[in-house]
Amino acid sequence: DTGVSQDPRHKITKRGQNVTFRCDPISEHNRLYWYRQTLGQGPEFLTYFQNEAQLEKSRLLSDRFSAERPKGSFSTLEIQRTEQGDSAMYLCASSVEQNHSTDTQYFGPGTRLTVL
Amino acid sequence: GENVEQHPSTLSVQEGDSAVIKCTYSDSASNYFPWYKQELGKRPQLIIDIRSNVGEKKDQRIAVTLNKTAKHFSLHITETQPEDSAVYFCAARQGSSASKIIFGSGTRLSIRP
Numbered sequence: 001d002t003g004v005s006q007d008p009r010h011k012i013t014k015r016g017q018n019v020t021f022r023c024d025p026i027s028e029h030n031r032l033y034w035y036r037q038t039l040g041q042g043p044e045f046l047t048y049f050q051n052e053a054q055l056e057k058s059r060l061l062s063d064r065f066s067a068e069r070p071k072g073s074f075s076t077l078e079i080q081r082t083e084q085g086d087s088a089m090y091l092c093a094s095s096v097e098q099n100h101s102t103d104t105q106y107f108g109p110g111t112r113l114t115v116l
Numbered sequence: 117g118e119n120v121e122q123h124p125s126t127l128s129v130q131e132g133d134s135a136v137i138k139c140t141y142s143d144s145a146s147n148y149f150p151w152y153k154q155e156l157g158k159r160p161q162l163i164i165d166i167r168s169n170v171g172e173k174k175d176q177r178i179a180v181t182l183n184k185t186a187k188h189f190s191l192h193i194t195e196t197q198p199e200d201s202a203v204y205f206c207a208a209r210q211g212s213s214a215s216k217i218i219f220g221s222g223t224r225l226s227i228r229p
Contacts, residue, residue, distance in 0.1 A: 004159075031215060042122075042205045042219030043160065056216055091159070095215070103215055104150070107159040 002026060004094050004108035012114045013082055020078045021111045025094030032075050033105060034067055035091040036060070043091055043107075049075060050097070082115045089113075118143040118210040122220030130228050135193045137204055137223045142187065145211020149189050151180060152205045154222075160205060164191070193225075201227045 005024045013019050025032045030051050035043035046065070047057045051072040061067075064082075069075040079086055089112050093105040119142040129135045141149075147168040152160035166173045166180045166189065173180050179192045189208075193200055206220040 033215070040222070042120075042207070042222050045216055045218065048215055050215075103148070103209070104162055104165065105215075105217065107152075107161070109159050 004092055004106055006090075006092050006108040006111050008111055009109060010112045010114075012116065014116050015082060015084060017082055018078065018080045019082060019113065020076055021090055021092075021113075023075045023077070023092030023094075023108055025073070025075070025092070026096075026106060029094035029096045029106075030072070031095045031097060031103070031105075032069055033093040033095075034075070034077050035093065037089040037091055037110070038087075046077075079113075082113075084115045087113055087115045118146060118208055118216075118218040120206060120208050120218050120220040122206050122223060124223060125221065126224045126226070128226045128228060129196055131196055131198060133196055135191075135196055135200070135225055137191045137206065137225075138188065139190070139206035139208075139220050140186075140188050141208040141218075143208065143211050144184075144187065146208040147211060148209040148217075149180070149182060150207050150209075150217070151191050152207065152219075153202045154205065155202045163204075196225075196227050198227050198229060201225060 007022045033048040034046040037043045049069040064080045067077045089110040091110045092108040095105045122139045150165035153163045154160045182189045203222045210216045
């Protein structure tokens, strides 16, 4: 499978615990994005990387959230001290920079987080 | 920042009829408008997109129109089929960002047999 992959697909945790998700983008895609999707809503932008540089972060991304892409390939999203409001689907997407008008983002299957 | 409004939130059409979903955006500098289809429990998948220098684009039964002046864009699906049932999201790339995309809240399309 050459698409975007995410691991784990499901995570159940207790409030206050830390969780980490992984995203593997499509090979050679230099841009990687994290979104959060709650039931009945569209994906909400969290952050994105170009290669290893984190270029933009949403105000939604509190200081409990941190994302890394150390080698410009896979990325991790960590949530510290989880809260019930963090329960959502966390989606990763990747794209390859061609020009500003054709930056198609391809999504992974998501990690569904449930905080008890 | 960019805001994308999408209507209707639910849409039910008879198989074979057409479906239209409408979106508006707020950032006049937005230049790229993708549409995604998300089936239950699956990832969003791009079905069509349009750039700001084009007014209309068509791909088989799917077409998208863009009115830059009014900041409106719409998805048209003709000859609907049962497999068109899904949630559809419009989106707009924020003009000030090279890549940040803002999504609408989605339209749940149901095709009645």
